């Protein structure tokens with residue numbers, strides 16, 4: 001009920017559309033009485049009293065009223081559609097806005113395919129409660145009351161007989177509506193899971209092909225799709241039993257009504273016209289009841305979808321996104337003080353980490369895979385917050401600073417350079433919305449990317465393709481470096497690519513990185529000996545613990561884990577430091 005109220009409240013944001021739609025529904029409904037009324041007049045007055053002069057006027061009134069009803073129906077459909085589109089747009093935009101404000105942690109446990117399913121399918125399904133559900137339910141209740149009122153006016157005794165099937169139908173449909181709700185929920189969840197698999201498989205289509213696991217991928221998809229079918233079939237099976245039952249009860253009622261009607265006509269207690277009018281009106285009385293099937297399905301499915309949409313909308317925003325301190329400027333002094341962090345309840349991923357970077361220094365993070373290097377960067381961006389300890393920037397605790405401000409000061413070049421499927425210009429402008437083309441070209445020059453961009457047929461207007469697929473790995477890296485250069489942030493987080501590049505590209509990327517690193521504090525996850533050697537401080541992480549720190553020469557002299565790691569990891573470094 002609370003969900004229904006919430007959807008109703010949303011509808012009130014469009015008072016004109018919803019008001020007009022309801023007004024049309026009410027007027028259309030009142031006009032349903034024309035047909036039984038006209039029929040009775042034909043039987044009792046025109047035929048009964050032999051009044052041929054009334055045929056044309058009565059038929060004209062009837063046809064006019066039916067025409068008006070259909071015209072109003074057309075208008076009602078128009079206002080309904082317009083309301084539906086507006087509501088869908090409103091909720092989709094609210095949902096998308098919410099998704100952008102949710103913490104990164106939330107996305108760890110919600111797959112993209114499932115989220116897409118909520119935005120694409122659940123929003124319109126929830127809206128159907130309003131359009132088909134509430135509007136039609138109000139019209140149906142009204143139609144029912146008007147027709148019952150009309151019947152009572154003709155004969156309250158026959159009306160009582162006509163209504164006998166009603167309680168049975170009400171009990172059956174209420175029972176089914178309750179029973180089918182969890183079934184629809186399961187069907188909806190199965191659809192989301194199917195979407196998640198589809199999204200995942202399409203994103204990894206190259207891996208699927210490269211490992212020739214198409215049959216296994218197909219099998220997973222087939223299984224998930226079959227599950228959707230099975231879950232939906234369970235509801236359909238129930239419906240296939242319940243709705244014929246409802247029709248049986250309703251139609252048996254006609255026989256009962258005609259039988260009693262005939263009895264009272266023979267006893268001269270009722271006119272023939274009244275019985276025929278009852279018969280015509282019966283159609284309008286049970287029309288809303290026969291629509292209960294679709295209506296209850298719309299309500300049940302809609303409530304399930306609305307629950308899923310509201311669940312996202314009710315998730316708390318990422319804390320401190322806009323609130324918090326916004327210092328004048330950042331000099332880039334970073335200090336981790338006894339920082340520990342864990343993604344889950346298990347063993348800490350970062351354990352009592354204390355390290356410092358002076359403004360303009362480059363700190364290289366090295367360590368075996370899974371040692372926690374990326375996690376350190378995740379803590380600096382505040383995608384996650386430490387479980388204990390403090391991170392200070394220019395002496396200010398990070399958790400008191402506005403996240404928006406902090407992220408404005410950061411350049412983050414990830415290992416997998418991500419480009420959006422839009423023009424290069426728009427991809428680069430993400431870093432600085434108002435950058436001129438001259439500034440963009442300067443950044444591209446410094447990133448050693450200007451050459452290949454200029455050679456592309458559309459230059460800055462070249463579309464990058466999905467995930468930047470139009471460009472090679474080395475090109476994408478240089479484009480993301482250009483993006484970071486354009487932003488010119490005081491603090492740079494850099495996850496060096498591990499992918500082997502040819503010597504020339506390697507040199508070009510290295511030069512670009514050196515341009516990027518100069519004059520700013522830089523935390524780099526280093527995979528190249530040259531980067532490590534040039535770093536002001538090297539921090540060696542082992543299972544989330546800082547085991548050694550110092551310069552390259554100091555750590556080599558120490559002969560500890562760094563020296564061993566250096567030997568093992570950088571032995572074949574294609575570009576040893578000068």
Ligand SMILES: Nc1ncnc2c1ncn2[C@@H]1O[C@H](COP(=O)(O)OP(=O)(O)OP(=O)(O)O)[C@@H](O)[C@H]1O
Nearest residue numbers: 108343344349367368369370371372373374375376
């Ligand atoms: N979002 C996450 N949820 C749960 N555990 C995670 C998450 N991200 C990373 N981990 C775990 O935390 C540990 C440290 O991961 P992290 O990515 O920081 O290591 P890394 O040193 O950067 O590794 P690599 O060099 O392979 O990128 C790993 O055991 C990893 O499985």
